[in-house]
Amino acid sequence: xxxxxxxxDQVNVAExxxxxxxxxxxxSGNPYLFWYVQYPNRGLQFLLKYITGDNLVKGxxxxxxxxxxxxxxxxxxxxxxxxSDSALYFCAVRALNAGNNRKLIWGLGTxxxxxx
Amino acid sequence: GAVVxxxxxxxxxxSGTSVKIECRSLDFQATTMFWYRxxxxxxLMLMATSNEGSKATYxxxxxxxxxxxxxxxxxxxxxxxxxxxxxxxxFYICSAGGRGVWYEQYFGPGTRLTVT
Numbered sequence: 459x460x461x462x463x464x465x466x467d468q469v470n471v472a473e474x475x476x477x478x479x480x481x482x483x484x485x486s487g488n489p490y491l492f493w494y495v496q497y498p499n500r501g502l503q504f505l506l507k508y509i510t511g512d513n514l515v516k517g518x519x520x521x522x523x524x525x526x527x528x529x530x531x532x533x534x535x536x537x538x539x540x541x542s543d544s545a546l547y548f549c550a551v552r553a554l555n556a557g558n559n560r561k562l563i564w565g566l567g568t569x570x571x572x573x574x
Numbered sequence: 575g576a577v578v579x580x581x582x583x584x585x586x587x588x589s590g591t592s593v594k595i596e597c598r599s600l601d602f603q604a605t606t607m608f609w610y611r612x613x614x615x616x617x618l619m620l621m622a623t624s625n626e627g628s629k630a631t632y633x634x635x636x637x638x639x640x641x642x643x644x645x646x647x648x649x650x651x652x653x654x655x656x657x658x659x660x661x662x663x664x665f666y667i668c669s670a671g672g673r674g675v676w677y678e679q680y681f682g683p684g685t686r687l688t689v690t
Contacts, residue, residue, distance in 0.1 A: 494681075501578070501667070501681040502618075548617065561608070562679070566617040 460485045460553045464565035471539045472573050479534040479568045481549030490552035491532040492562065493523055497545045505547075508532060519543070539572045546570075577601055578670050580682035587658055587689055595653045595685045597668030603648035604670030608679065609641075612665045624651050658689040 461484045471477045483489055493505040506517025513525045523534045534547060546569050550562040577600040587593050597607060606625050610618040624630040624645035632638050640662075642654040651670075655662055665686050669679040 499683075501683040502669070503681070504678055507678065561620055561623055564618045564620075 460551060460563055462549050462551050462563055462565040464547075464549055464568045466568050467566075468569045468571065470571045470573065473541050474538050477536050477539040477543070477570065477572070479547050479549075479570060481532045481534065481565060482530050483532060483549075483551045484530065485551055485553070489525075489530075489532075491523075491525065492550040492552075493517065493521070493532075493534050494548045494550065495519075495545050496548065496567075502548065505534070539570075541572045541574050544570055544572045576680040578604075578668065578680045578682040580668055580685050582685060583683060584686040585688070587687070589659055589689055590657055592654055592656045593658055593687060595655075595666055595668075595687075597651045597653070597670070597682050599649045599670040599680070602670075602680075604651075605648065606671045607645055607651040608669045608671070609643060609651075609653050610667045610669065612667055612684070614665075618667065621653075655687065658687070660689045663687055663689045 463482045491508045494502045495505050496502045505521050506515050508515050508525045516522045521536050525532050546567050548567050549565040553563045579598045581596045608623050609621045612618050620633050621636045622630040622632045622643050624643050626645050626648050630643040645651040665684050667684045669681045671679045
């Protein structure tokens with residue numbers, strides 16, 4: 459079965475420090491991996507994706523993620539956290555639904571709190 | 575670009591009534607729309623995938639007759655919660671793909687449904 463795990467419910471970092479939000483996955487075949495962010499009272503926003511190519515993927519708002527096939531991980535990172543980065547972060551992987559249509563399977567989300 | 579709207583943003587209804595939620599892609603044609611349900615501090619639960627002009631594909635455990643989905647045009651999908659009960663109270667989110675890359679979904683801001 460295809461699945462996504464985000465082992466941390468919450469991550470706390472100080473502003474200016476690097477941040478990492480962890481994600482591991484289980485898929486058959488080549489993984490398509492995604493990160494989305496949900497700010498309070500706003501819709502989810504696409505951050506970045508890995509489909510193929512370079513293992514280090516750069517996305518919006520200074521975020522990047524590193525695909526590690528051997529560890530089946532796709533951790534989200536940012537070199538210097540901002541208070542405005544505080545939000546709920548979701549990792550997702552492509553799967554197929556009953557009609558053989560593509561869909562995303564979502565992790566449970568990690569709440570990131572950046573402290574001033 | 576890639577804006578998705580939802581209407582209403584919140585609704586309160588009485589038990590036994592039906593509620594319709596609209597999801598519109600404002601500046602692109604969405605060949606595929608997804609409907610999610612999000613519980614407090616929990617992940618997104620995909621309810622169904624709808625392709626324009628065809629029947630929606632529901633995820634396992636989602637009642638088709640209770641959650642009616644219509645995707646009549648490339649810019650509009652609707653979710654109707656029929657005979658709503660308090661346990662249907664939730665945050666409903668739609669997303670749209672189709673700008674050539676289905677997996678880069680664009681999310682609406684969500685609709686908060688409260689059934690009394």
